[in-house]
Amino acid sequence: xxxxxxxxxxxxSEGSSDRDGATVRLKGGRCRxxxxxxxxxxxxxxxxxxxxxxxxxCELPANGTLLAEATVHLHADKNRPAPFTIVxxxxxDGPVIRTLLADDSAxxxxxxxxTGRLAPVGQGESGETVLDLRFSIAP
Amino acid sequence: xxxxxxxxxxxxxVGIGWHRYQNPSETPYVELGLTAIRSALADARIEWPAVxxxxxATALLGMASGRPMLRHLGATGAPLMHVENASASGSTxxxxxxxxxxxxxxxxxxxxxxxxxxxxxxxxxxxxxxxxDAVVPFTHFAxxxxxxxxxxxxxxxxxxxxxxxxxxxxxxxxxxxxxxxRTLDEVLGGKRVSGSLTALQCTPIGExxxxxxxxxxxxxxxxxxxxxRAIRTTASVGRSERVYPPGAGFDAALTKETADLALAQAKxxxxxxxxxxxxxxxxxxxxxxxxxxxxCPEGHGVRMLKEGALDIGGQCAINPSGGLIAMGHPIGxxxxxxxxxxxxxxxxxxxxxxxxxxxxxxxxxVGVGAVCYVxxxxx
Ligand SMILES: [Zn+2]
Numbered sequence: 001x002x003x004x005x006x007x008x009x010x011x012x013s014e015g016s017s018d019r020d021g022a023t024v025r026l027k028g029g030r031c032r033x034x035x036x037x038x039x040x041x042x043x044x045x046x047x048x049x050x051x052x053x054x055x056x057x058c059e060l061p062a063n064g065t066l067l068a069e070a071t072v073h074l075h076a077d078k079n080r081p082a083p084f085t086i087v088x089x090x091x092x093d094g095p096v097i098r099t100l101l102a103d104d105s106a107x108x109x110x111x112x113x114x115t116g117r118l119a120p121v122g123q124g125e126s127g128e129t130v131l132d133l134r135f136s137i138a139p
Numbered sequence: 140x141x142x143x144x145x146x147x148x149x150x151x152x153v154g155i156g157w158h159r160y161q162n163p164s165e166t167p168y169v170e171l172g173l174t175a176i177r178s179a180l181a182d183a184r185i186e187w188p189a190v191x192x193x194x195x196a197t198a199l200l201g202m203a204s205g206r207p208m209l210r211h212l213g214a215t216g217a218p219l220m221h222v223e224n225a226s227a228s229g230s231t232x233x234x235x236x237x238x239x240x241x242x243x244x245x246x247x248x249x250x251x252x253x254x255x256x257x258x259x260x261x262x263x264x265x266x267x268x269x270x271x272d273a274v275v276p277f278t279h280f281a282x283x284x285x286x287x288x289x290x291x292x293x294x295x296x297x298x299x300x301x302x303x304x305x306x307x308x309x310x311x312x313x314x315x316x317x318x319x320x321r322t323l324d325e326v327l328g329g330k331r332v333s334g335s336l337t338a339l340q341c342t343p344i345g346e347x348x349x350x351x352x353x354x355x356x357x358x359x360x361x362x363x364x365x366x367x368r369a370i371r372t373t374a375s376v377g378r379s380e381r382v383y384p385p386g387a388g389f390d391a392a393l394t395k396e397t398a399d400l401a402l403a404q405a406k407x408x409x410x411x412x413x414x415x416x417x418x419x420x421x422x423x424x425x426x427x428x429x430x431x432x433x434x435c436p437e438g439h440g441v442r443m444l445k446e447g448a449l450d451i452g453g454q455c456a457i458n459p460s461g462g463l464i465a466m467g468h469p470i471g472x473x474x475x476x477x478x479x480x481x482x483x484x485x486x487x488x489x490x491x492x493x494x495x496x497x498x499x500x501x502x503x504x505v506g507v508g509a510v511c512y513v514x515x516x517x518x
Contacts, residue, residue: 086273
Protein backbone atom coordinates (compact mmCIF):
# COMPACT_ATOMS: atom_id res chain seq x y z
CA UNK A 1 0.00 0.00 0.00
CA UNK A 2 1.26 3.47 -0.91
CA UNK A 3 1.67 5.91 1.99
CA UNK A 4 -0.78 8.78 2.21
CA UNK A 5 0.16 12.27 1.13
CA UNK A 6 -1.24 15.41 2.70
CA UNK A 7 -2.55 18.09 0.29
CA UNK A 8 -1.44 20.98 2.55
CA UNK A 9 1.21 19.65 4.98
CA UNK A 10 2.09 23.20 6.02
CA UNK A 11 -1.33 23.60 7.60
CA UNK A 12 -2.04 20.31 9.35
CA SER A 13 -0.51 16.98 10.31
CA GLU A 14 -1.86 13.49 10.70
CA GLY A 15 -2.69 12.51 14.27
CA SER A 16 -3.44 9.06 15.65
CA SER A 17 -5.96 6.89 13.84
CA ASP A 18 -9.19 5.90 15.46
CA ARG A 19 -12.29 4.03 14.31
CA ASP A 20 -13.38 6.92 12.06
CA GLY A 21 -10.01 7.37 10.33
CA ALA A 22 -7.02 9.61 10.90
CA THR A 23 -7.46 12.53 13.27
CA VAL A 24 -5.81 15.81 12.35
CA ARG A 25 -3.85 18.51 14.15
CA LEU A 26 -3.97 22.05 12.78
CA LYS A 27 -0.66 23.92 12.74
CA GLY A 28 -1.60 27.08 14.58
CA GLY A 29 0.41 29.54 16.62
CA ARG A 30 0.30 31.26 19.99
CA CYS A 31 1.59 34.70 20.87
CA ARG A 32 3.19 35.67 24.17
CA UNK A 33 0.09 37.85 24.71
CA UNK A 34 -2.11 34.74 24.69
CA UNK A 35 -3.62 35.22 21.25
CA UNK A 36 -4.06 31.93 19.36
CA UNK A 37 -4.16 32.03 15.58
CA UNK A 38 -4.27 29.81 12.52
CA UNK A 39 -2.24 29.14 10.47
CA UNK A 40 1.16 29.55 12.10
CA UNK A 41 3.14 32.56 10.85
CA UNK A 42 6.04 34.61 12.16
CA UNK A 43 5.25 37.98 10.55
CA UNK A 44 3.62 39.30 13.71
CA UNK A 45 0.65 39.00 16.07
CA UNK A 46 -2.57 40.54 14.79
CA UNK A 47 -3.59 41.46 18.33
CA UNK A 48 -0.40 42.98 19.78
CA UNK A 49 2.16 43.24 16.97
CA UNK A 50 4.82 41.09 18.65
CA UNK A 51 6.94 39.06 16.28
CA UNK A 52 9.86 36.65 16.14
CA UNK A 53 10.29 34.54 19.27
CA UNK A 54 7.01 35.85 20.72
CA UNK A 55 5.16 33.59 18.30
CA UNK A 56 5.43 29.83 18.80
CA UNK A 57 3.84 26.92 16.92
CA CYS A 58 0.88 25.38 18.67
CA GLU A 59 -1.07 22.29 17.60
CA LEU A 60 -4.80 22.84 17.55
CA PRO A 61 -7.27 19.94 17.72
CA ALA A 62 -9.75 20.17 14.83
CA ASN A 63 -12.73 20.34 17.16
CA GLY A 64 -15.16 23.20 17.32
CA THR A 65 -18.64 24.58 16.98
CA LEU A 66 -20.29 25.32 13.64
CA LEU A 67 -21.00 29.03 13.15
CA ALA A 68 -22.42 28.81 9.63
CA GLU A 69 -22.65 26.70 6.51
CA ALA A 70 -23.32 27.48 2.86
CA THR A 71 -23.66 25.15 -0.06
CA VAL A 72 -22.05 26.74 -3.10
CA HIS A 73 -24.11 26.20 -6.26
CA LEU A 74 -21.97 28.23 -8.68
CA HIS A 75 -18.20 28.40 -8.68
CA ALA A 76 -16.04 29.69 -11.54
CA ASP A 77 -12.94 27.63 -10.70
CA LYS A 78 -13.22 24.32 -12.59
CA ASN A 79 -10.86 22.70 -10.06
CA ARG A 80 -13.64 22.89 -7.48
CA PRO A 81 -16.79 21.68 -9.18
CA ALA A 82 -19.98 22.84 -7.41
CA PRO A 83 -21.90 21.95 -5.42
CA PHE A 84 -19.76 21.82 -2.30
CA THR A 85 -20.41 23.07 1.22
CA ILE A 86 -18.31 25.59 3.11
CA VAL A 87 -18.36 25.55 6.90
CA UNK A 88 -17.32 28.32 9.27
CA UNK A 89 -16.08 26.77 12.48
CA UNK A 90 -15.05 28.36 15.80
CA UNK A 91 -12.26 26.06 17.00
CA UNK A 92 -12.27 25.31 20.72
CA ASP A 93 -8.90 27.10 20.97
CA GLY A 94 -10.33 30.33 19.53
CA PRO A 95 -9.51 30.76 15.85
CA VAL A 96 -12.39 30.80 13.36
CA ILE A 97 -11.66 28.83 10.20
CA ARG A 98 -13.51 28.29 6.93
CA THR A 99 -13.12 25.07 5.01
CA LEU A 100 -15.06 22.28 3.32
CA LEU A 101 -17.68 19.96 4.73
CA ALA A 102 -16.99 16.26 4.07
CA ASP A 103 -18.93 14.99 1.05
CA ASP A 104 -20.39 12.15 3.13
CA SER A 105 -21.37 14.33 6.11
CA ALA A 106 -24.97 14.64 7.20
CA UNK A 107 -26.36 18.19 6.85
CA UNK A 108 -25.09 20.52 9.59
CA UNK A 109 -26.69 23.47 11.37
CA UNK A 110 -25.08 26.31 13.36
CA UNK A 111 -24.45 25.45 16.99
CA UNK A 112 -23.57 21.81 16.26
CA UNK A 113 -20.28 20.28 17.37
CA UNK A 114 -18.09 19.45 14.40
CA THR A 115 -14.74 17.80 13.97
CA GLY A 116 -12.12 17.80 11.23
CA ARG A 117 -10.68 14.64 9.68
CA LEU A 118 -8.37 13.80 6.81
CA ALA A 119 -10.37 12.58 3.86
CA PRO A 120 -9.14 11.19 0.52
CA VAL A 121 -9.54 13.82 -2.20
CA GLY A 122 -7.56 12.26 -5.07
CA GLN A 123 -4.44 10.43 -6.11
CA GLY A 124 -0.87 11.70 -6.29
CA GLU A 125 1.52 11.19 -9.21
CA SER A 126 2.92 7.92 -7.82
CA GLY A 127 -0.47 6.52 -6.93
CA GLU A 128 -0.57 7.56 -3.28
CA THR A 129 -3.83 8.76 -1.75
CA VAL A 130 -4.00 12.53 -1.23
CA LEU A 131 -5.71 13.59 1.98
CA ASP A 132 -7.21 16.99 2.83
CA LEU A 133 -9.05 18.41 5.81
CA ARG A 134 -12.82 17.98 5.84
CA PHE A 135 -15.29 18.68 8.65
CA SER A 136 -18.32 16.67 9.68
CA ILE A 137 -20.61 16.30 12.69
CA ALA A 138 -18.62 15.26 15.77
CA PRO A 139 -19.14 11.58 16.62
CA UNK B 140 -3.79 68.11 18.56
CA UNK B 141 -5.70 66.32 15.83
CA UNK B 142 -8.97 67.45 14.31
CA UNK B 143 -11.86 65.72 12.59
CA UNK B 144 -13.19 66.88 9.22
CA UNK B 145 -16.00 68.99 10.66
CA UNK B 146 -13.55 70.95 12.83
CA UNK B 147 -11.74 72.16 9.69
CA UNK B 148 -13.27 74.70 7.30
CA UNK B 149 -16.63 73.62 5.82
CA UNK B 150 -16.57 71.55 2.64
CA UNK B 151 -19.54 71.16 0.29
CA UNK B 152 -20.48 68.88 -2.58
CA VAL B 153 -21.30 71.25 -5.46
CA GLY B 154 -21.43 68.96 -8.48
CA ILE B 155 -22.49 65.36 -9.15
CA GLY B 156 -22.48 63.22 -12.28
CA TRP B 157 -22.53 59.66 -13.57
CA HIS B 158 -22.01 57.46 -16.52
CA ARG B 159 -24.79 54.94 -16.10
CA TYR B 160 -23.70 51.69 -14.44
CA GLN B 161 -24.14 48.93 -17.03
CA ASN B 162 -23.26 45.41 -18.07
CA PRO B 163 -19.68 45.00 -19.28
CA SER B 164 -19.34 46.54 -22.74
CA GLU B 165 -16.78 47.65 -25.32
CA THR B 166 -16.97 51.27 -24.08
CA PRO B 167 -13.47 52.37 -23.01
CA TYR B 168 -13.11 53.51 -19.41
CA VAL B 169 -11.96 56.93 -20.64
CA GLU B 170 -15.39 57.54 -22.11
CA LEU B 171 -17.14 56.33 -18.95
CA GLY B 172 -15.06 58.60 -16.71
CA LEU B 173 -15.23 61.68 -18.93
CA THR B 174 -19.02 61.40 -19.14
CA ALA B 175 -19.30 61.43 -15.34
CA ILE B 176 -16.81 64.29 -14.86
CA ARG B 177 -18.37 66.52 -17.55
CA SER B 178 -21.78 65.91 -16.07
CA ALA B 179 -20.51 66.88 -12.57
CA LEU B 180 -18.88 70.03 -13.96
CA ALA B 181 -22.13 70.94 -15.73
CA ASP B 182 -24.10 70.29 -12.53
CA ALA B 183 -21.78 72.64 -10.59
CA ARG B 184 -21.79 75.09 -13.53
CA ILE B 185 -18.02 75.42 -13.46
CA GLU B 186 -15.27 74.76 -16.01
CA TRP B 187 -12.53 72.13 -15.70
CA PRO B 188 -9.66 74.60 -15.01
CA ALA B 189 -11.40 75.49 -11.71
CA VAL B 190 -10.63 71.99 -10.38
CA UNK B 191 -7.38 72.24 -8.40
CA UNK B 192 -6.88 68.56 -7.54
CA UNK B 193 -8.24 65.16 -8.64
CA UNK B 194 -8.66 61.84 -6.85
CA UNK B 195 -9.25 58.91 -9.21
CA ALA B 196 -10.79 55.83 -7.57
CA THR B 197 -10.31 52.58 -9.42
CA ALA B 198 -9.66 49.03 -8.31
CA LEU B 199 -9.40 47.12 -11.58
CA LEU B 200 -7.93 49.38 -14.28
CA GLY B 201 -4.28 48.90 -13.39
CA MET B 202 -1.51 51.43 -12.93
CA ALA B 203 -1.92 55.15 -13.69
CA SER B 204 -5.23 55.11 -15.52
CA GLY B 205 -6.20 58.65 -14.49
CA ARG B 206 -4.05 60.89 -16.64
CA PRO B 207 -4.98 59.20 -19.98
CA MET B 208 -8.58 60.09 -19.07
CA LEU B 209 -8.19 63.53 -17.48
CA ARG B 210 -5.95 64.92 -20.26
CA HIS B 211 -8.99 65.09 -22.55
CA LEU B 212 -10.50 67.75 -20.30
CA GLY B 213 -7.52 70.01 -21.05
CA ALA B 214 -4.24 69.29 -19.32
CA THR B 215 -4.13 71.92 -16.57
CA GLY B 216 -1.17 70.48 -14.68
CA ALA B 217 -3.24 70.08 -11.50
CA PRO B 218 -2.21 67.24 -9.17
CA LEU B 219 -3.91 63.89 -9.44
CA MET B 220 -3.71 60.70 -7.42
CA HIS B 221 -5.14 57.22 -7.71
CA VAL B 222 -6.98 55.54 -4.87
CA GLU B 223 -7.40 51.77 -4.56
CA ASN B 224 -9.26 50.56 -1.48
CA ALA B 225 -11.34 47.66 -2.81
CA SER B 226 -15.08 48.36 -2.73
CA ALA B 227 -14.40 51.47 -0.66
CA SER B 228 -12.07 53.03 -3.28
CA GLY B 229 -14.61 55.72 -4.22
CA SER B 230 -15.50 56.52 -0.60
CA THR B 231 -11.81 56.86 0.20
CA UNK B 232 -11.20 59.18 -2.77
CA UNK B 233 -14.14 61.32 -1.62
CA UNK B 234 -12.77 61.49 1.93
CA UNK B 235 -9.38 62.69 0.73
CA UNK B 236 -10.87 65.24 -1.68
CA UNK B 237 -12.90 66.60 1.28
CA UNK B 238 -9.82 66.66 3.53
CA UNK B 239 -7.81 68.56 0.92
CA UNK B 240 -10.46 71.26 0.62
CA UNK B 241 -11.30 71.38 4.33
CA UNK B 242 -7.61 71.78 5.19
CA UNK B 243 -7.33 74.83 2.93
CA UNK B 244 -4.84 73.32 0.48
CA UNK B 245 -7.38 73.58 -2.37
CA UNK B 246 -10.72 75.30 -2.88
CA UNK B 247 -12.11 72.87 -5.45
CA UNK B 248 -11.36 69.15 -5.82
CA UNK B 249 -12.73 66.28 -7.87
CA UNK B 250 -13.35 62.69 -6.77
CA UNK B 251 -14.08 60.43 -9.72
CA UNK B 252 -14.54 56.67 -9.71
CA UNK B 253 -14.31 54.60 -12.87
CA UNK B 254 -13.93 50.89 -13.48
CA UNK B 255 -14.27 48.14 -16.03
CA UNK B 256 -14.82 44.57 -14.82
CA UNK B 257 -11.29 43.28 -15.29
CA UNK B 258 -10.17 40.23 -13.30
CA UNK B 259 -9.38 40.87 -9.63
CA UNK B 260 -5.74 40.17 -8.81
CA UNK B 261 -4.57 39.92 -5.20
CA UNK B 262 -0.99 39.29 -4.18
CA UNK B 263 0.04 36.21 -2.20
CA UNK B 264 0.77 37.01 1.46
CA UNK B 265 2.96 33.93 1.83
CA UNK B 266 0.55 32.50 4.43
CA UNK B 267 -1.27 29.32 3.43
CA UNK B 268 -5.00 28.80 3.59
CA UNK B 269 -7.29 25.80 3.91
CA UNK B 270 -9.89 26.58 1.25
CA UNK B 271 -10.15 30.37 0.87
CA ASP B 272 -10.06 29.87 -2.92
CA ALA B 273 -13.48 28.28 -2.48
CA VAL B 274 -14.88 31.15 -0.36
CA VAL B 275 -15.58 33.90 -2.91
CA PRO B 276 -17.48 37.01 -1.69
CA PHE B 277 -20.94 35.60 -2.29
CA THR B 278 -20.07 32.60 -0.14
CA HIS B 279 -18.67 34.83 2.63
CA PHE B 280 -22.07 36.52 2.66
CA ALA B 281 -23.99 33.25 2.25
CA UNK B 282 -22.30 32.16 5.50
CA UNK B 283 -23.35 35.43 7.16
CA UNK B 284 -26.88 34.92 5.83
CA UNK B 285 -27.02 31.49 7.44
CA UNK B 286 -25.73 32.89 10.75
CA UNK B 287 -28.21 35.79 10.72
CA UNK B 288 -31.15 33.56 9.77
CA UNK B 289 -30.47 31.09 12.57
CA UNK B 290 -29.64 33.67 15.24
CA UNK B 291 -32.66 35.87 14.55
CA UNK B 292 -35.10 33.26 13.24
CA UNK B 293 -35.34 35.06 9.89
CA UNK B 294 -36.52 33.15 6.83
CA UNK B 295 -34.99 33.21 3.34
CA UNK B 296 -38.11 35.18 2.26
CA UNK B 297 -37.55 37.79 4.99
CA UNK B 298 -33.98 38.43 3.87
CA UNK B 299 -34.87 38.40 0.15
CA UNK B 300 -37.28 41.31 0.73
CA UNK B 301 -34.24 43.60 0.84
CA UNK B 302 -33.75 42.82 -2.87
CA UNK B 303 -37.42 43.47 -3.70
CA UNK B 304 -37.17 46.94 -2.11
CA UNK B 305 -33.86 47.81 -3.76
CA UNK B 306 -34.91 46.60 -7.22
CA UNK B 307 -38.05 48.75 -6.76
CA UNK B 308 -35.87 51.80 -6.05
CA UNK B 309 -33.44 51.00 -8.88
CA UNK B 310 -36.30 50.76 -11.36
CA UNK B 311 -36.74 54.54 -10.93
CA UNK B 312 -33.04 55.39 -11.28
CA UNK B 313 -31.79 56.16 -14.83
CA UNK B 314 -28.18 55.57 -13.68
CA UNK B 315 -28.90 52.09 -12.29
CA UNK B 316 -27.58 48.97 -13.98
CA UNK B 317 -30.76 47.05 -13.10
CA UNK B 318 -33.92 49.07 -13.68
CA UNK B 319 -36.56 46.41 -13.29
CA UNK B 320 -39.03 45.77 -10.48
CA ARG B 321 -38.84 42.24 -9.08
CA THR B 322 -41.42 40.32 -7.06
CA LEU B 323 -40.45 38.24 -4.05
CA ASP B 324 -41.12 35.11 -6.12
CA GLU B 325 -38.83 36.33 -8.89
CA VAL B 326 -36.06 37.09 -6.39
CA LEU B 327 -36.38 33.74 -4.62
CA GLY B 328 -36.92 31.76 -7.82
CA GLY B 329 -33.81 33.04 -9.57
CA LYS B 330 -30.59 31.17 -10.07
CA ARG B 331 -29.18 29.87 -6.78
CA VAL B 332 -25.64 31.12 -6.19
CA SER B 333 -24.50 30.15 -2.71
CA GLY B 334 -26.43 29.11 0.38
CA SER B 335 -29.85 30.76 0.21
CA LEU B 336 -28.55 33.64 -1.94
CA THR B 337 -30.06 33.88 -5.41
CA ALA B 338 -28.69 35.95 -8.31
CA LEU B 339 -31.12 38.85 -7.75
CA GLN B 340 -29.92 39.12 -4.12
CA CYS B 341 -26.34 39.71 -5.29
CA THR B 342 -24.83 42.80 -6.85
CA PRO B 343 -24.31 42.39 -10.61
CA ILE B 344 -20.97 42.55 -12.38
CA GLY B 345 -20.76 45.84 -14.24
CA GLU B 346 -18.94 49.00 -15.21
CA UNK B 347 -19.57 52.72 -15.00
CA UNK B 348 -18.38 55.99 -13.50
CA UNK B 349 -19.41 58.55 -10.89
CA UNK B 350 -17.96 61.97 -10.08
CA UNK B 351 -18.44 64.59 -7.40
CA UNK B 352 -16.89 68.03 -7.06
CA UNK B 353 -16.27 69.45 -3.59
CA UNK B 354 -15.60 73.08 -2.77
CA UNK B 355 -14.91 75.44 0.11
CA UNK B 356 -17.03 78.54 0.83
CA UNK B 357 -14.26 80.62 -0.75
CA UNK B 358 -14.42 78.47 -3.87
CA UNK B 359 -18.21 78.66 -4.01
CA UNK B 360 -18.11 82.48 -3.79
CA UNK B 361 -15.21 82.94 -6.19
CA UNK B 362 -16.75 80.71 -8.87
CA UNK B 363 -20.31 81.95 -8.38
CA UNK B 364 -21.60 78.44 -7.56
CA UNK B 365 -25.24 78.25 -6.39
CA UNK B 366 -24.81 77.89 -2.60
CA UNK B 367 -28.46 76.79 -2.32
CA ARG B 368 -27.61 73.51 -4.05
CA ALA B 369 -24.38 72.90 -2.10
CA ILE B 370 -24.56 70.08 0.45
CA ARG B 371 -22.11 70.05 3.35
CA THR B 372 -20.07 67.01 4.39
CA THR B 373 -20.38 67.04 8.19
CA ALA B 374 -18.55 63.83 9.02
CA SER B 375 -15.93 61.61 7.45
CA VAL B 376 -14.52 58.51 9.13
CA GLY B 377 -12.38 55.67 7.82
CA ARG B 378 -11.50 52.55 9.83
CA SER B 379 -9.96 49.14 9.29
CA GLU B 380 -10.63 45.78 10.88
CA ARG B 381 -9.34 45.05 14.39
CA VAL B 382 -9.35 41.82 16.38
CA TYR B 383 -12.89 41.52 17.73
CA PRO B 384 -14.08 39.37 20.65
CA PRO B 385 -14.77 35.70 19.84
CA GLY B 386 -18.14 35.30 18.17
CA ALA B 387 -18.38 38.89 16.93
CA GLY B 388 -18.68 39.14 13.15
CA PHE B 389 -16.14 41.63 11.86
CA ASP B 390 -18.45 42.99 9.13
CA ALA B 391 -21.02 44.28 11.60
CA ALA B 392 -18.50 45.24 14.31
CA LEU B 393 -16.39 47.33 11.92
CA THR B 394 -19.46 49.12 10.58
CA LYS B 395 -20.69 49.83 14.11
CA GLU B 396 -17.49 51.47 15.29
CA THR B 397 -17.12 53.50 12.08
CA ALA B 398 -20.74 54.68 12.07
CA ASP B 399 -20.61 55.53 15.81
CA LEU B 400 -17.58 57.77 15.22
CA ALA B 401 -19.24 59.48 12.23
CA LEU B 402 -22.48 60.12 14.13
CA ALA B 403 -20.51 61.53 17.07
CA GLN B 404 -18.52 63.76 14.70
CA ALA B 405 -21.73 65.20 13.21
CA LYS B 406 -23.37 65.30 16.68
CA UNK B 407 -26.29 63.22 15.44
CA UNK B 408 -28.18 60.13 16.61
CA UNK B 409 -29.22 57.30 14.27
CA UNK B 410 -32.83 58.52 14.41
CA UNK B 411 -31.74 61.84 12.85
CA UNK B 412 -30.73 60.17 9.57
CA UNK B 413 -33.29 60.46 6.75
CA UNK B 414 -31.55 58.40 4.09
CA UNK B 415 -28.72 55.87 4.05
CA UNK B 416 -26.81 54.53 1.08
CA UNK B 417 -25.04 51.40 2.30
CA UNK B 418 -23.02 48.45 1.01
CA UNK B 419 -25.77 45.96 0.13
CA UNK B 420 -23.70 43.82 -2.23
CA UNK B 421 -25.71 40.93 -0.78
CA UNK B 422 -29.16 41.18 0.84
CA UNK B 423 -28.17 40.16 4.37
CA UNK B 424 -25.69 43.02 4.56
CA UNK B 425 -28.44 45.64 4.59
CA UNK B 426 -29.98 44.07 7.70
CA UNK B 427 -26.60 43.74 9.41
CA UNK B 428 -25.59 47.30 8.68
CA UNK B 429 -28.81 49.11 9.62
CA UNK B 430 -28.58 47.31 12.94
CA UNK B 431 -24.88 48.21 13.29
CA UNK B 432 -25.57 51.85 12.44
CA UNK B 433 -28.16 51.80 15.21
CA UNK B 434 -31.49 52.24 13.38
CA CYS B 435 -32.88 49.33 15.39
CA PRO B 436 -31.68 46.66 17.85
CA GLU B 437 -29.88 43.60 16.50
CA GLY B 438 -32.30 41.21 14.86
CA HIS B 439 -35.06 43.79 14.35
CA GLY B 440 -34.09 44.74 10.78
CA VAL B 441 -36.59 42.37 9.15
CA ARG B 442 -39.43 43.93 11.11
CA MET B 443 -38.51 47.43 9.89
CA LEU B 444 -38.20 46.12 6.34
CA LYS B 445 -41.63 44.47 6.43
CA GLU B 446 -43.26 47.56 7.97
CA GLY B 447 -41.97 49.68 5.07
CA ALA B 448 -39.85 51.78 7.44
CA LEU B 449 -36.87 51.41 5.07
CA ASP B 450 -38.78 52.42 1.93
CA ILE B 451 -38.58 55.80 0.21
CA GLY B 452 -41.13 57.78 2.24
CA GLY B 453 -40.60 55.53 5.29
CA GLN B 454 -38.82 56.30 8.54
CA CYS B 455 -35.36 56.12 6.92
CA ALA B 456 -34.98 55.38 3.22
CA ILE B 457 -32.27 52.75 2.76
CA ASN B 458 -30.57 52.66 -0.64
CA PRO B 459 -33.00 54.93 -2.49
CA SER B 460 -30.64 54.66 -5.49
CA GLY B 461 -31.31 50.92 -5.66
CA GLY B 462 -28.10 50.18 -3.77
CA LEU B 463 -25.38 47.85 -4.96
CA ILE B 464 -28.00 45.19 -5.73
CA ALA B 465 -29.91 47.27 -8.31
CA MET B 466 -27.91 50.41 -9.05
CA GLY B 467 -24.82 48.21 -9.30
CA HIS B 468 -21.30 48.04 -7.95
CA PRO B 469 -18.66 48.85 -10.56
CA ILE B 470 -16.17 49.08 -7.58
CA GLY B 471 -14.28 52.38 -8.08
CA UNK B 472 -17.40 54.50 -8.74
CA UNK B 473 -19.71 52.98 -6.13
CA UNK B 474 -18.85 55.03 -3.04
CA UNK B 475 -18.87 58.24 -5.08
CA UNK B 476 -22.21 57.36 -6.64
CA UNK B 477 -23.63 57.00 -3.11
CA UNK B 478 -22.57 60.56 -2.32
CA UNK B 479 -24.19 61.75 -5.55
CA UNK B 480 -27.46 60.04 -4.67
CA UNK B 481 -27.52 61.59 -1.18
CA UNK B 482 -26.77 65.06 -2.60
CA UNK B 483 -29.59 64.66 -5.14
CA UNK B 484 -31.97 63.62 -2.35
CA UNK B 485 -30.97 66.45 0.03
CA UNK B 486 -31.36 68.98 -2.78
CA UNK B 487 -34.85 67.61 -3.44
CA UNK B 488 -33.90 66.77 -7.03
CA UNK B 489 -34.41 62.98 -6.91
CA UNK B 490 -37.68 63.05 -8.89
CA UNK B 491 -39.71 59.83 -8.56
CA UNK B 492 -37.21 58.49 -5.98
CA UNK B 493 -37.44 61.57 -3.77
CA UNK B 494 -37.60 60.84 -0.03
CA UNK B 495 -39.71 63.75 1.21
CA UNK B 496 -38.08 66.23 3.57
CA UNK B 497 -34.64 64.59 3.49
CA UNK B 498 -32.13 66.78 5.35
CA UNK B 499 -29.49 64.30 6.55
CA UNK B 500 -27.90 61.40 4.68
CA UNK B 501 -25.29 58.80 5.57
CA UNK B 502 -23.08 56.90 3.11
CA UNK B 503 -21.47 53.62 4.16
CA UNK B 504 -19.02 51.37 2.36
CA VAL B 505 -16.98 48.38 3.34
CA GLY B 506 -14.15 46.90 1.33
CA VAL B 507 -12.49 43.50 1.58
CA GLY B 508 -9.42 43.61 3.65
CA ALA B 509 -11.35 44.92 5.60
CA VAL B 510 -11.98 48.64 5.62
CA CYS B 511 -15.05 50.77 6.35
CA TYR B 512 -15.87 54.37 5.42
CA VAL B 513 -18.80 56.47 6.60
CA UNK B 514 -19.72 59.99 5.49
CA UNK B 515 -22.58 62.17 6.67
CA UNK B 516 -24.01 64.96 4.51
CA UNK B 517 -26.43 67.62 5.68
CA UNK B 518 -28.53 70.26 4.01
ZN1 LIG C 1 0.19 39.06 20.62
